[in-house]
Amino acid sequence: LGGSIARALQQMSNATIIDEKVLSDCLNEISRALLQADVQFKMVREMQLNIKRIVSFDELAAGHNKRRIIQKAIFDELCNMLDPGKPSYTPKKGKTSVVMFVGLQGSGKTTTCTKYAYYHQKKGWKPALVCADTFRAGAFDQLKQNATKAKIPFYGSYMESDPVKIAVEGVDTFKKENCDLLIIDTSGRHKQEAALFEEMRQVSEATKPDLVIFVMDSSIGQAAFDQAQAFRQNVPVGAVIVTKMDGHAKGGGALSAVAATKSPITFIGTGEHMDEFEVFDVKPFVSRLLGMGDWSGFMEKIHEVVPTDQQPELLQKLSEGTFTLRIMYEQFQNILNMGSLGQVFSMMPGFNAEFMPKGHEKESQARIKRFMTMMDSMTNEELDSSNPKLFNESRIMRIARGSGRSVGEVMEMVEEYKRLAKLWSKMKGLKIPKKGEMSAL
Ligand code: GDP
Numbered sequence: 375l376g377g378s379i380a381r382a383l384q385q386m387s388n389a390t391i392i393d394e395k396v397l398s399d400c401l402n403e404i405s406r407a408l409l410q411a412d413v414q415f416k417m418v419r420e421m422q423l424n425i426k427r428i429v430s431f432d433e434l435a436a437g438h439n440k441r442r443i444i445q446k447a448i449f450d451e452l453c454n455m456l457d458p459g460k461p462s463y464t465p466k467k468g469k470t471s472v473v474m475f476v477g478l479q480g481s482g483k484t485t486t487c488t489k490y491a492y493y494h495q496k497k498g499w500k501p502a503l504v505c506a507d508t509f510r511a512g513a514f515d516q517l518k519q520n521a522t523k524a525k526i527p528f529y530g531s532y533m534e535s536d537p538v539k540i541a542v543e544g545v546d547t548f549k550k551e552n553c554d555l556l557i558i559d560t561s562g563r564h565k566q567e568a569a570l571f572e573e574m575r576q577v578s579e580a581t582k583p584d585l586v587i588f589v590m591d592s593s594i595g596q597a598a599f600d601q602a603q604a605f606r607q608n609v610p611v612g613a614v615i616v617t618k619m620d621g622h623a624k625g626g627g628a629l630s631a632v633a634a635t636k637s638p639i640t641f642i643g644t645g646e647h648m649d650e651f652e653v654f655d656v657k658p659f660v661s662r663l664l665g666m667g668d669w670s671g672f673m674e675k676i677h678e679v680v681p682t683d684q685q686p687e688l689l690q691k692l693s694e695g696t697f698t699l700r701i702m703y704e705q706f707q708n709i710l711n712m713g714s715l716g717q718v719f720s721m722m723p724g725f726n727a728e729f730m731p732k733g734h735e736k737e738s739q740a741r742i743k744r745f746m747t748m749m750d751s752m753t754n755e756e757l758d759s760s761n762p763k764l765f766n767e768s769r770i771m772r773i774a775r776g777s778g779r780s781v782g783e784v785m786e787m788v789e790e791y792k793r794l795a796k797l798w799s800k801m802k803g804l805k806i807p808k809k810g811e812m813s814a815l
């Protein structure tokens with residue numbers, strides 16, 4: 375997709391005269407690429423019209439960077455489409471919230487319920503899982519296994535066949551135990567059968583969830599809009615989680631889900647494991663959708679803001695995919711100085727949303743400083759290693775003692791390092807364009 379969009383933009387850039395037809399051809403080419411990425415036909419059409427309205431002919435004709443103008447217009451337009459204009463209900467730690475998960479069978483509900491619980495548990499919440507899927511044999515076992523692994527309390531039954539009864543009992547039980555995040559997993563079925571929707575409505579009416587999350591498989595394709603809408607018509611969907619973003623799916627269906635439910639995407643699933651779960655961030659997602667996910671946007675930014683003499687070294691490290699604690703230390707320093715790399719790294723999915731959540735900049739900075747204090751107590755061997763296994767008990771204790779922080783905090787830092795190393799490794803084998811080649815991307 376990125377390729378065909380880049381080609382379309384390039385062709386237009388090469389045209390000596392920019393007239394309606396050249397722009398139209400370019401937009402048609404881009405529309406085709408978006409359709410292939412499963413963006414709904416109606417939305418593509420709408421975007422095309424909007425861009426024609428936004429992009430000024432005079433500006434294009436006057437020889438400004440046409441590729442950049444149009445690319446930015448598309449980027450902004452897609453970002454707008456992913457923003458339903460109202461934030462989702464956000465559960466508050468320490469106050470009881472009931473969150474109900476809905477979606478088709480196989481979309482990833484049970485997996486995502488646990489990830490969601492685990493994510494919050496790590497942040498100090500007291501989550502609990504309720505299995506209201508009595509339709510699929512083995513559903514309770516699956517939830518039980520996941521929950522046990524993550525040490526999260528769960529509720530369900532092998533005998534009871536009424537999902538409403540189980541949901542209500544589970545919610546009551548955990549309310550008494552002062553859990554603050556009560557998560558209800560529901561059944562899916564293969565088709566959008568009337569019976570499924572009736573069941574969902576009943577569970578929803580009986581448990582009165584504060585938030586209903588619609589879970590959607592990113593590979594659902596053009597069917598995304600109708601499916602999301604059908605769920606929205608039956609239960610008050612308030613947020614969307616898109617799963618399997620690690621696969622080959624382009625994820626364009628996510629735009630349809632937002633449009634159909636008028637609800638924001640809050641998280642994405644990026645793998646089968648418990649911690650393969652990311653806070654959703656619009657801009658990196660759109661970059662990825664537009665194929666800038668080959669990191670060309672990221673690369674462009676590096677060329678723009680990193681001092682020229684530092685570029686080769688950083689790019690080399692990126693293409694090797696090796697992330698050491700020393701690199702982490704340097705990036706933290708950059709972020710604290712609000713230096714150039716801070717900007718660059720804000721474009722890496724996962725770095726920004728987790729590290730600098732909007733409105734919590736002070737806390738993030740304090741956390742980064744704490745991490746750096748601990749890293750100051752590390753040996754060169756530790757800083758230059760890219761093997762987290764190096765950090766055995768005695769090393770962790772020594773670092774904790776040396777920095778005056780707790781063992782738990784050192785372990786948290788090592789976990790953060792692992793998370794960032796994983797992000798970084800996605801860039802392994804990255805082709806490094808020379809500065810002159812950037813405009814061809
Ligand atoms: P449910 O029927 O909606 O409850 O779906 P499940 O949670 O049972 O998931 C169906 C399958 O999708 C399982 O094999 C999961 O491991 C897998 N799965 C769920 N989320 C993801 C994800 O983000 N990435 C990948 N690769 N697989 C996932």
Ligand code: MG
Nearest residue numbers: 483484507513
């Ligand atoms: Mg399930």
